[in-house]
Amino acid sequence: MSAKEIAVGSSSINGGDPCPICLGPILQESYLDTCFHKFCFRCIKQWIKVVSSKVTKQLSSVKCPLCKTDNISIIHNFDGHSFDRHYVDPNTTDGFVLTKEQRYRLQCYYTESGLLADVFDVSRFWKLKNLLQPNKWLESWLRRELQALMQEEDVDIVLHHLAGVLDSFCKRTEQRHKQETRSTETFQEQFKSVMAEAARPFLTARTDRFVDELELFLASGINRDAYDAVYKQRLDKNNSREISVANEAIEEEEENRRTRVPPSLLLLFEEDSD
Structure with a gap:
């Protein structure tokens, strides 16, 4: 899926709309990395914690509470040049390692x-x-x-x-x-x-x-x-x-x-x- 298509798909929760979880203003804007739906960082992080607590095995991904798409991380602290990622599985390493x-x-x-x-x-x-x-x-x-x-x-x-x-x-x-x-x-x-x-x-x-x-x-x-x-x-x-x-x-x-x-x-x- 292209970036433009993702942006269109998430337009319903942009432009000042509330966080879909707490229904309040979005604080510490964050996105799920595949579907790119937007939430408060604290809210979506807590959501992942609750979902993970219901299974015995460590999850590597979690379904978006809005569209049920699997995502492996939360993107947050975006400043125009870089961002941080909070992984569903804390043991996940980010990216490619040079041989x-x-x-x-x-x-x-x-x-x-x-x-x-x-x-x-x-x-x-x-x-x-x-x-x-x-x-x-x-x-x-x-x-x-x-x-x-x-x-x-x-x-x-x-x-x-x-x-x-x-x-x-x-x-x-x-x-x-x-x-x-x-x-x-x-x-x-x-x-x-x-x-x-x-x-x-x-x-x-x-x-x-x-x-x-x-x-x-x-x-x-x-x-x-x-x-x-x-x-x-x-x-x-x-x-x-x-x-x-x-x-x-x-x-x-x-x-x-x-x-x-x-x-x-x-x-x-x-x-x-x-």
Whole structure:
């Protein structure tokens, strides 16, 4: 369900309507995380406590008292940039944990760009127009990169979007190649521009570096494991202090992600404020 659809579905309890539980003004505005019905934080928290007391097993979700939709948490303390979550099951952990491999790749984005520029012949890759050749390892590499950068497990939508953009670019290039001659530099610049535009809404400040890494992986002509081995060998020779700083930054990212507002939730709150 889209954020807009959720907002419409909850419109009956917005705009100053009372809390559906206590029937008084809503204090400490809070929302259930799936249906997004709004309650006093204290009221819905007490509701969950009462429902949980009636069963012997710890609940992982609770049905909304209005629509009976299952929800796993209460969203509260929203300030426009972050929010807190109170889980039905207090043992629930919030979100995606980076694997060792994903953490290593995220670390790479804290090093200087061009770390492997002298290893893989990028200029030859563009001169031979190897981009137009299928790369059977690209999807696996893209998935891992997106999971590391977005710190999300499910990146299928973004993955298919980027793969589709790249495929369309290659098809257009093949057609134009029969009609006109373009320089290697123009071909390369257009690739970077198209991919950056497609990735920027999802990767924001890391977009340009991601496109550089994508270009490097494609130019390498090797599979993901072999590429990683080359990268790790070079990374190990780098300054250990730089790697330590990168690890600290990654830990801070993981902590901040716990209270990061998903774009759909931001959109919903913006619509509610109108």
